[in-house]
Amino acid sequence: MTEQQIKQEILKLAKEHDALILAHNYQRDEIQDIADVTGDSLALSIAASKTDKKVIVFCGVHFMAESAAVLAPDKIVLLPDQGAGCPMADMVTPEALQAMREEYPDAPVVAYVNTSAETKALSDICCTSANAVKVVNSLPDKEVILIPDRNLGNYIASHVDKTCHLWPGFCPVHDQLHLKQIQACREEHPDAVCLAHPECPPEVLEVVDHILSTGGMLEYVRNSSEKKFIIATERGILCQLRKDNPDKEFFFPEYEFICEDMKKITLEQLLTCLQTMQPQITVPEEISTAARRSLERMLAIPR
Ligand code: 13P
Ligand code: SF4
Numbered sequence: 143m144t145e146q147q148i149k150q151e152i153l154k155l156a157k158e159h160d161a162l163i164l165a166h167n168y169q170r171d172e173i174q175d176i177a178d179v180t181g182d183s184l185a186l187s188i189a190a191s192k193t194d195k196k197v198i199v200f201c202g203v204h205f206m207a208e209s210a211a212v213l214a215p216d217k218i219v220l221l222p223d224q225g226a227g228c229p230m231a232d233m234v235t236p237e238a239l240q241a242m243r244e245e246y247p248d249a250p251v252v253a254y255v256n257t258s259a260e261t262k263a264l265s266d267i268c269c270t271s272a273n274a275v276k277v278v279n280s281l282p283d284k285e286v287i288l289i290p291d292r293n294l295g296n297y298i299a300s301h302v303d304k305t306c307h308l309w310p311g312f313c314p315v316h317d318q319l320h321l322k323q324i325q326a327c328r329e330e331h332p333d334a335v336c337l338a339h340p341e342c343p344p345e346v347l348e349v350v351d352h353i354l355s356t357g358g359m360l361e362y363v364r365n366s367s368e369k370k371f372i373i374a375t376e377r378g379i380l381c382q383l384r385k386d387n388p389d390k391e392f393f394f395p396e397y398e399f400i401c402e403d404m405k406k407i408t409l410e411q412l413l414t415c416l417q418t419m420q421p422q423i424t425v426p427e428e429i430s431t432a433a434r435r436s437l438e439r440m441l442a443i444p445r
Contacts, residue, residue: 148409149176155416161197161220163412164189166206167356168378168404173201173412180382182357183209183255184270184445190214191441199415200423201407205231207423208259212433219423222415226406230341233311234261234290242287246307249285252278253436254294256313259425261289263432268440271340272355275301280443293317297340297347315376315401316341323395324349327372331393337362338374350374363387376401 143151153176156163164186165177174180179189183206190198190210197218200207205228207221234257243251253265254274262268269277271294278286278298286304288295290311299306316339324346328336337359338350347353350372354362356379363371363383370391373379377399383392415421425433 145172145409148413152176152409152413152416155413156199159197159416159419160195161199161416162189162193162195163199164201164210166202166378166404167360167382168376168401169201169407170378170405171381172409173407174378174381176409176412177201182270182272182355184272184355185357186210187213187255187270187437188441190217190219193217197419199412201412202226203228203231203403204423205256205258208425208433209255209262209437211423211425212259212262212430213437215430215434218419220415220419221421221423222411223406224421224423226403228256228313228403230290230311230313231256231258231261234258234309236260236264239264239289242289242307242309246285246287248283249287249305249307250281250283251287251289252281253289254291255437257290259429259433262436263429265289265436266439268436270355270440272357273440273443273445274298274340276443277440278302278304278306291341293343293347294340296344297353313341315399316374317343319343319346319374319395319397319399321345321349323397324372324374327393327395331370331372334370334372334391334393335366335368336372336374339376342374346374359383360386363390375399376404378404 163177191213199220203226211219250266287307289309295308336350
C-alpha cells in the first residue's frame with residue numbers, strides 16, 4: 143500500500159467506527175497531518191472530554207490515552223502503540239508518594255498530567271505545563287507537593303507564593319539540554335525570540351525569553367510579529383509551527399531533541415489499530431473515579 147492509500151483507509155475506517163483521532167504536538171508529521179485535533183496535553187484532554195464520537199484514537203503516549211479513558215469512560219480509547227510510554231510518568235511509585243504525603247501532611251499533591259492514572263488517583267489535583275501556575279495558585283494551602291517533574295516544579299515554585307516540595311523526577315528528553323547549547327544557538331541567531339518548555343533545566347529557563355507549553359509556543363508564534371524563533375522542545379512541534387507560519391524561521395539548539403516514545407506510532411500502526419480496534423486502554427473503575435476527580439478539578443479552573 144502506498145502512503146496515500148494507507149491514509150485513505152485510515153480516514154475511511156475512522157468514519158466507519160465514529161472515531162476521533164487526537165495527536166500530540168510531538169507526533170510524527172504524517173500522524174499530525176491526518177489527526178482531527180492536534181494539541182498539547184491540556185487541549186487533547188479537553189477534546190477527549192468533549193467529543194460525542196464513540197471512539198478516541200490517541201496518538202501520543204500511555205498517560206495521555208489513560209487520561210482520555212478516565213475523562214470519557216463511556217468511549218473506547220485506543221493507543222496505536224501500547225509501548226509508547228513516558229519515562230517521567232514512571233518515576234513515581236504509589237509507596238513513595240504515600241511516604242512524601244506523610245512527610246508533608248498539610249500539603250496537597252499537584253500531579254503534572256505526565257503521571258499514571260494510579261498516581262493521579264492518589265493526588266488532589268492535576269496540572270499541565272499550560273496551566274500549572276494557575277492550578278497551584280487556585281489552592282488555598284500555603285504549601286504543596288509537586289510531582290513528578292523537578293524542573294516544572296522549580297518553575298512553578300518561582301512563580302507562586304507557597305512552599306513547594308518537589309519530586310525528583312525529570313524528562314530525559316528536556317533535562318539533558320545544556321546551557322551551553324542554548325547559549326550557542328542564541329549567539330548564532332541573536333535576533334530570534336527564544337521559547338522553552340518548562341521541563342528544561344532551570345539554568346536554561348533562566349536565559350530564554352518565554353517559558354511555554356507546546357500549545358503556548360504555537361499560540362505565541364502565531365500571534366507574534368517577530369520572524370525568527372529558537373525552540374527548546376521536542377522537534378515534532380515543527381510540523382504545526384511550519385503549517386501555521388510559512389513566513390517565519392525556526393531554529394533548534396544543537397541537541398537531539400527527540401522523544402522516542404512520541405515517535406513510536408506510525409501510519410501503519412494507526413491503520414492496524416483501526417482495523418483491529420486494539421490496543422484499547424482501560425482504567426479500573428476505582429482508580430478511574432479518583433483520577434477523574436483530580437483531572438476535573440483542574441479542568442474546572444478557567445483557562
Ligand atoms: P505539553 O503539555 O506542553 O504538550 O507537554 C507534554 C509533554 O510531554 C512535554 O514533554
Ligand atoms: Fe515524557 Fe519527556 Fe517524552 Fe514528554 S518528551 S512524553 S515528558 S519523555
